[in-house]
Amino acid sequence: MNAAYHIATAATLLGGLTLPAAATDDCPREEVAEHVRQQYDLYGPLSDGREYFGFIYRLDGAIRSAVTRSGRCTRGNCLTDTAGAAALIPRGAKILGEWHSHPHDGSAALSAEDVRGAKNNAHIRCYSAYYSKPDGEILSWEPGSTSVPVAMASRVSIGHFELQAEKNLMADTDRDR
Numbered sequence: 001m002n003a004a005y006h007i008a009t010a011a012t013l014l015g016g017l018t019l020p021a022a023a024t025d026d027c028p029r030e031e032v033a034e035h036v037r038q039q040y041d042l043y044g045p046l047s048d049g050r051e052y053f054g055f056i057y058r059l060d061g062a063i064r065s066a067v068t069r070s071g072r073c074t075r076g077n078c079l080t081d082t083a084g085a086a087a088l089i090p091r092g093a094k095i096l097g098e099w100h101s102h103p104h105d106g107s108a109a110l111s112a113e114d115v116r117g118a119k120n121n122a123h124i125r126c127y128s129a130y131y132s133k134p135d136g137e138i139l140s141w142e143p144g145s146t147s148v149p150v151a152m153a154s155r156v157s158i159g160h161f162e163l164q165a166e167k168n169l170m171a172d173t174d175r176d177r
C-alpha cells in the first residue's frame with residue numbers, strides 16, 4: 001500500500017514498516033507499557049469468559065485507562081463495544097493507545113477486528129496497541145498494521161500477568177456497577 005506513512009523515512013532506514021516509532025519519537029512508551037502491565041494485573045485475571053478493553057490516556061500528567069468489558073463470550077469469542085470505553089475518556093485527555101484481553105479460553109492470535117480497530121486510531125500521535133493471550137502473555141503490536149499477518153509479525157512481548165491473581169477483585173468490580 002502506498003499510503004503516506006509518517007515515519008517512512010526512519011522506518012525505511014531501519015529496514016521495514018513494521019518497526020514501532022519508539023526509537024525516534026518522544027512518546028511516553030515505557031510509562032504506557034508499565035501502566036498497561038498494571039491494568040492486566042487487575043483485569044487479566046477477570047477475563048474469564050469476558051474480555052476487557054481500555055483506551056489509555058494521559059490527563060494532568062497521570063496515565064490512566066477508560067475501561068469497558070464484553071458481554072459473556074461464546075467459546076472464546078467476545079463482542080466488545082469500544083464506544084463504552086471511549087465515552088469514559090475525560091475531556092481534554094491525550095489518548096495514547098488501547099489494550100484488551102483475550103478470555104482465558106480465547107484465541108492467542110489477533111483478530112481482524114482487533115487489527116482494524118487499532119488501524120482506525122493509528123493516526124493518533126503516540127498511539128500504541130496491546131493485547132493479552134489466554135495464558136497471560138502481554139504483547140504490543142504495530143497499530144498501523146494493515147492485515148492480521150502484518151500485525152502478528154510486529155508483536156513484541158512486554159510481560160505477563162498471573163491468571164489467578166487477585167480473584168477477589170471480581171467482587172469489588174461487580175459491586176461498583
Ligand SMILES: [Zn+2]
Pocket residue numbers: 100101102110111114131
Ligand atoms: Zn482481540
